[in-house]
Amino acid sequence: MYFGGNDILNSEQGIDQVIAKIAEIKPNVKLWWQDEGTMQTALQNEEVVGGTFIHDTTVYLQHNGTAVRSIFQREGGLQGINYWFQPSSSKRAAEAAVFLEWSCSPEAQQIITRKLMSAPVLPRSKLNLSDAEFALVSSERKPFLIATEARMRFADCMEQQFTRMLRG
Structure with a gap:
């Protein structure tokens, strides 16, 4: 900042x-x-x-x-960025793609928010989080991204x- x-x-x-x-x-x-x-x-x-x-x-x-x-x-x-990856030797590329697609869904983001107390990566308008649930893990203010790269x-x-x- x-x-x-x-x-x-x-x-x-x-x-x-x-x-x-x-x-x-x-x-x-x-x-x-x-x-x-x-x-x-x-x-x-x-x-x-x-x-x-x-x-x-x-x-x-x-x-x-x-x-x-x-x-x-x-x-x-402050918002950090975590990357998920799959080893190149894995034989489960299709399963990994399905998991990654699901993890980016509103349903998964709501579970992550409610159970892991982590801010969602999707816009709030796509989620059914209550004001209290959202306020517990995030803010309406634009976050500062950690310089991960x-x-x-x-x-x-x-x-x-x-x-x-x-x-x-």
Whole structure:
């Protein structure tokens, strides 16, 4: 958001600029997480009282007694992108195609929303979610997309620069 979008992450020079900005706010942060599981354990053990965490897991923790709540920032939520794939050696291409087609259907998206607490990828107008169901997992505000492709392309650079910044 600070740099006007994800395009800055499409080069190592841009990544350096982002890391430099993160370094500026580093003194305001008490603890950095490198994986979701570590933070989940710390929250459940009451070793920490808050932080930035993935929404669907937060809702799951709430339903299982952990005292957390999910708040969507006023600028809009962050939306990650996950890719499903099938190994090239698989002999089940037709079955995979049927599954993928079903998973993109309104029926599947409603199940995913209600059971996995994940935001639907289809427009709300195509779903029969109540206002409360939708509000639990999403917002009407346009989300900010996580720079998944840049993360895959520059993973080593980002990891090295971020670790160097944290240690420096």
